[in-house]
Amino acid sequence: MMMDRKSRIPMPAIVAAACLLLSGCDHSSQELDLPGVTKEERVAGQQQHAQILATMGGEYRGDADNYVRSIGAQIASAAGLRGQCNFTLVNSDVVNAFAVPGCFIYVTRGLLAVVASEDELASVLGHEVGHIVARHSARQRERSLWSLLGIFAVSLTGSDRLTRIAGRAVSLFGLRYSREEEYEADVLGIQYVSKAGYDPFAAADMLHALGRQERFIKATNGDNDAHSLPEWASSHPLPVNRIKRAIQTAHATGVAEHVRPEREDVYLNNVDGLLFGDDPQQGFVIGRRFAHPIMRIAFDAPAGFTLTNSPQAIGITGTGDIRGEFGGGKLEAEDLDAYLRQLIRELINSDIKQPLSVTNGMINGLSARTTRLNMTGSNGDAVLLIAVYNGGGGQAFHFVIAAPAEASSATIDQLFRSFRRLSDGEAAALRPRVMKVVRAAANDSNDSLSRQMADRNGRALFVALNGDAQVKAGGRYKIVRFSATSAH
Structure with a gap:
């Protein structure tokens, strides 16, 4: 939280919350036959962009941001949207990715820390592009809770300003996709990932990674330093058979399993030194x-x-x-x-x-x-x-x-x-933390690397970031350490 802003933009949302108290798929992109991003959608997305960045901590600039953009551009091209999408890495530790109409797609550094390879990151971006192509984000505006909050705010305070703010929140955080929409975005995303040359089976691996993060949050019951709520999982439901369906969809692409490398090393090189947790x-x-x-x-x-x-x-x-x-x-x-x-x-x-x-x-x-x-x-x-x-x-x-x-x-x-x-x-005593990539020595184990974590739940966080497979000598793993730079 930074306090140097003159306006208090989030405050009307609290009134909206009070008002709420008073109120009591499987399609291919060809079958959808949808045009590219319209001019109206692009203008709307551009207008929301600055507000989204302000709300989400701004753009996380540097090599990691450029890395996300480069992968996103490949996925957009595979979806027939070359040059029509904007990909941004935002400075938030919340584990999330979301898309707004106009093909403005946002990935948090929290999510970047959780996935395990470039191909898993590509599958996240492919999934969000799938929501854009299927027009899910636009349809969600009409049935979002935040739209209802805007109506209640007007009835209670007569403030059309609250309606406008609540309407903006629809695009930011109010989206909750249905199971059918998630399946449809999975199918489209896997097709785009495969067409771009990535491993289509990485989508299932990505869902596993997000499932690990969700289990980590539940297991630590919020009593941890990596406290962020699993926002991606809450807005993108993770039913048990979703991973199974993702694997079936990957097989349908005609690409054999374990044929395409998932590019873990390239990914690890780009997240080494990434800010972890709160800024x-x-x-x-x-x-x-x-x-x-x-x-x-x-x-x-x-x-x-x-x-x-x-x-x-x-x-x-x-x-x-x-x-x-x-x-x-x-x-x-x-x-x-x-x-x-x-x-x-x-x-x-x-x-x-x-x-x-x-x-x-x-x-x-x-x-x-x-x-x-x-x-x-x-x-x-x-x-x-x-x-x-x-x-x-x-x-x-x-x-x-x-x-x-x-x-x-x-x-x-x-x-x-x-x-x-x-x-x-x-x-x-309050110091920022960063993600460091280390190579396991011959005598290293899951426990020895977990003890290097700057977190009271080191073992659980190690599993959330790296999986629960046994550490192998020479393998590369993500560790969270305190930064040498002071917080003040």
Whole structure:
């Protein structure tokens, strides 16, 4: 999370979450007979591009980004879309890849770390191109949850601005493909991968790799340093027989198994030195704790809560339909009350019309304000719970939490009271991590390499990144280590 932006773009999404509380295949590309990317789709994709980059941490520039682009260009050409697609590696540790209309395709560095070869990466890109060719992304707009959130936001606040923001979110994170759409994109992607000269069986290997990542997250129960939710798996369902179908589709290409190399070494050369986990510029999420070594701040979420890092805010998810964010902004003239009023104005797109009861006090030595907004709809009630803090140096920080009216305020109060400044020693102890590729020595084993991992769940993370086969002398493996570069 970075706090140098003047706007608080994510905040209306919290109101949208509160509104939700109130509301209660197998085709070939030839058979689809679809044209290339239309001018209208291209313009729409270009308009969303900057917003997506801002939300996803920006472009991760360098050799790895160029590597993704070069593979993507080959896949697009194989799909009959030469020169019509834009491929971007984004600076997010969330394991995800997604496509928006206009053939703008995004891969996170988190996903790049999880796959095991160039051919597996090509199969991810092929799959996303398949969604574009089959027009899945465009159709998802009409049935996405975020579209519904936009409607509820208008009914509750009269804000068409929330509708526009919710509509943009459809393209970013709201897409949830059906099983039939996933199968169709698998078939198309495998065809494109094979046509481009890659191993069509790598698609099944890629699904295995993503399955390992999902199992890692579940096994560590979020209590790990590689905390990212398996977003690709949640938006691209992984039913048990999907891998079997991918293998059958690969056989249908006519390419024999184990004939084409998967180019593991080329891939490993390009991910050696890749930033792993949180970017220190955005702070670190460690289990239920968020800590920012540069801003010298931290807070702890209650048990049962999940934190998700992004450049603009920290997403907060709790039990019982609790949703929220932590963010910050500039504090003018040390006026914390004015900051609170402006925050509320941005949230509801108008001045507050109900009596506002604000509690003034000190939390861990910081001046703070807390308040509660009641929101009533035809199908129930919800509340917005807000806390703002004077962080010093002209900087303010805030929590905005949307919850059902009956939710326990004690749990949210625990979250609000956990916010504090970091000591110099605590900030210095927070270091970024990078992926390093090592060659196993004759006496190395899975356990010995796992012990080199800069993660409290070293063995589980080693399996997630490398598979569970026994280490072979001379083989190359991905290890996560602390960077020699300080986080601040």
